[in-house]
Amino acid sequence: MANSKHAHLRYNILDYCLRNKSFTFNELLEYVNYKIADLYPGEDISIRTLRDDIKVFRDKKNGFGAPLPDKIRILQYTNPNFSIAQKPLLEYEQYLIDAAQQLLERFENHPKYNKLSEALIKFQDGEDELSDTSKILFYDINEEYKGISFLKPLYLAIKKKQVLQITFQGFQDTVTSTFEFHPHIIKQYNNRWFVFGLNNTSVIKEWSIPLDDRLIKFDVLEDAIYVETDVDWETFFRTMVGVVRPKDAEIVKVVLRFYNGRENYFKTKPFQSDFEEFFEENKQDQVWFETIINKELVQQILSFGHDVEVIEPKSLKKEMKEHVESMKEYYT
Missing domain, CATH: 1.10.10 (Arc Repressor Mutant, subunit A)
Known part of the structure; x- marks a missing residue:
């Protein structure tokens, strides 16, 4: 054995x-x-x-x-x-999976592990699918997403405080580039993973790298000294939608007005979690929040189509108008 x-x-x-x-x-x-x-x-x-x-x-x-x-x-x-x-799993592997599932079920209702219920349901649904029973859950996943293979190695690199040499090639790049990178945190957005940290070559401490085909490879720089982060990442992400933060971006107040009852949809699944509602009776269809303006914010607003209007700031209102006018050209 x-x-x-x-x-x-x-x-x-x-x-x-x-x-x-x-x-x-x-x-x-x-x-x-x-x-x-x-x-x-x-x-x-x-x-x-x-x-x-x-x-x-x-x-x-x-x-x-x-x-x-x-x-x-x-x-x-x-x-x-x-x-x-x-x-298929070997017999001893299936035993370990079953034992782990039973152990997790003991903590299913513990407040410290409140995400276990969802994880166990997903796991059990997958087991049922393998047993040829009817599938119940369907997940919003990207079947073609290959970047998940980078997730565990990068997670371990952060845990071990390793400095990496990144080889990267953007979709519009004709050649690859390399740079020294100190990974600090990993974030998921829109069914994709991103690693954030210090790009020590360009001296940018909030650099993001998408875990997809653009990340060619990374190697550990054994003799390099790891630099800890001083970024408040919770605040960093709380004041933005998505993962791209333009250089010198300023936080502004954004006010949106919804139509056809779509404000209820936004309030149950907001793309900016720190939004506020207005107390005025005539503004019950409006929300506001403080954020930076980036492409992800614009994309989320556009996803509501004609059911949303940007009230302020004027710069965002102008940008949305330019998008709409450009889109009109496609259908004329």
């Missing part, structure tokens, strides 16, 4: 290596131990454990049935598109 200690971690590391690397057995052992020690310092696996793991990968009945031939010097899948993520 394979060594169960950190087995899920070992399997994921091996799956990555067998898809993307060309290692000999000894090189594979060295790499796996390096990655394990990265999370669990001082721990490693033996030659025997790695051999047993490889047997699990090859085993078609009780393992993953991976396309990994015997008696080869270079350990690599013959089918580069194969991944153990495509295979």
Whole structure:
């Protein structure tokens, strides 16, 4: 039987290596131990454990049935598109999932873990789908979104206070650029993830990087000294919609008037959480909030179509008018 200690971690590391690397057995052992020690310092696996793991990968009945031939010097899948993520859970993995679910259910109603209920419902719905029962929940997710693979490595980089060298290429860029980056926080917006931190090359401490195809890769700069953030990130995001903050952006008061009862929709799902209502009887269809003006704010306002009007500031009112006039050209 394979060594169960950190087995899920070992399997994921091996799956990555067998898809993307060309290692000999000894090189594979060295790499796996390096990655394990990265999370669990001082721990490693033996030659025997790695051999047993490889047997699990090859085993078609009780393992993953991976396309990994015997008696080869270079350990690599013959089918580069194969991944153990495509295979059903092994028996012990299903046991761990069931045990974890039961543990989480104990804390389901604890105020400190108030998001567990939603997580458990999502998980149980996924289990039901695998069991061929009717699907109940449908989530607002981007099936083509590939940036999620960066999420865990960047999260760990922040926890470990690592300095990164980022290789990035914008959609309009013809060449890649590299810069030194000190990651500080990760934020989700509109079903996408973004990492914020210090761009030490440009000396901008509120730099954002989207976790998508534009982020080519990142490497840890082992000898660089990590710089802590002094940004109040809660205030930073509270005074803006979305994730893009133009340089030298100023906070302004925005007043919106809604039509056809759409103010009720806004109040139940506001794109600016710190909005206020007016007390005046003749302004019950209006709201106001303080924010910066950026593209995400304009996009959210435009999403209400003709059911919203910008009352102030004048600069935003003018910008919205220009958008509407540009859109008119498409339909004439």
